[in-house]
Amino acid sequence: MWNIQDIITNIGILDIIDIVIVAYAFYKLYTLIKETRAEQLVKGIVVLLVATKASEVLQLHVVNWILKNTMTVGLIALLIVFQPELRRALEYIGRTKFIIRSSSEFENESIDKSIEEIVEALYSLSRQKIGALIVIERETGLGDIIQTGTIVEGKITRQLLINIFIPNTPLHDGAVIVKGSKIKAAGCFLPLTENKNLNKELGTRHRAGIGISERSDCISLMVSEETGYISMAKSGKIYRNISKEYIKDVLSKLLKQEVEGKGIFKKGGLFK
Known part of the structure; x- marks a missing residue:
């Protein structure tokens, strides 16, 4: 004592x-x-x-x-x-961000415009019940994933995204990787999640979206071809049948946060 x-x-x-x-x-x-x-x-x-x-x-x-x-x-x-x-x-x-950054993939383009194009493409595909999987790269590089697909290097537009996922086109079966203001690649292969507790209704597309979010800090957006529901995966967790406003809000907060270049003791740094 x-x-x-x-x-x-x-x-x-x-x-x-x-x-x-x-x-x-x-x-x-x-x-x-x-x-x-x-x-x-x-x-x-x-x-x-x-x-x-x-x-x-x-x-x-x-x-x-x-x-x-x-x-x-x-x-x-x-x-x-x-x-x-x-x-x-x-x-x-x-x-972890130990220092403040001064540059970003998004700095030369409007983040809001890119988000708008992605979201409008998703909801157009949703209305048509066309399956889609879009992965937005953040801090963790996805170069190895990009190499599994076809390089596109195109500006983000709803027309291009919709066209990629039209059934029976060469690139529709796979994931689109978005980096900054560019569509980097399409038809990419993603690792499937090993989580055994997921709903059995989730197919390969959703499991791939969750899988890549477990291995990096990316954001995965999926459209179900059966229901037309839009889902989001982040940090290994999936959010199903989400609204347009929710997607815009989450993407805006996360992507703008990166442009601002948060420091170590601020949100987005070591103590995130």
């Missing part, structure tokens, strides 16, 4: 900062693995750690030896098992 009081009495401002940083790091780690298979793996690791300590206290030498060796070998296995989550964490760190 005296030791605890002594620690509390001697705690300083640097110790508080240290604790806050560690707490924040664990919180962000939890948000990264929440509702993924990694969450269950972490629970399993905690159980093994508790069991290892319990076997040591109870002097169960054989059990303790097995558990300790399992944990040692398990560290290597964890790097393999957690590979997707580790990549997401590193990408998150890479997207």
Whole structure:
């Protein structure tokens, strides 16, 4: 009891900062693995750690030896098992804005005009029940995805977007990648989500849109050819049958936020 009081009495401002940083790091780690298979793996690791300590206290030498060796070998296995989550964490760190930016893909074009063209194209396709998948690149580059399709390098217009997704045309089957004020490529292949808890009604197009949003900070917009509903995927979560006003509001906030170049202690920086 005296030791605890002594620690509390001697705690300083640097110790508080240290604790806050560690707490924040664990919180962000939890948000990264929440509702993924990694969450269950972490629970399993905690159980093994508790069991290892319990076997040591109870002097169960054989059990303790097995558990300790399992944990040692398990560290290597964890790097393999957690590979997707580790990549997401590193990408998150890479997207952190430690300095203020002064340039953007959107600076030479009207963001509102680009958003208007995308949204109008989506709702035109929705009325005709023509399936579509548009991915808007943000901080994380999608160069590897762009290479899987056909380079377009065209200005964003509703006419071009609609024409790309018309059935039986060469580029209709795949995703369109939008970067800045340009349609970079069409007919691109996307990774499918590994989330097993999604609604069974969601088809390949929606699962691809969710999948790419899990691996980057992009925004995916999907049109269902069965219902005509428009959905949005961001950070691995899908928002279905959303309104035109909602899409415009979300895109406007996120894309204009990037142009403004937020700093480390502002929204969009490290503490986003």
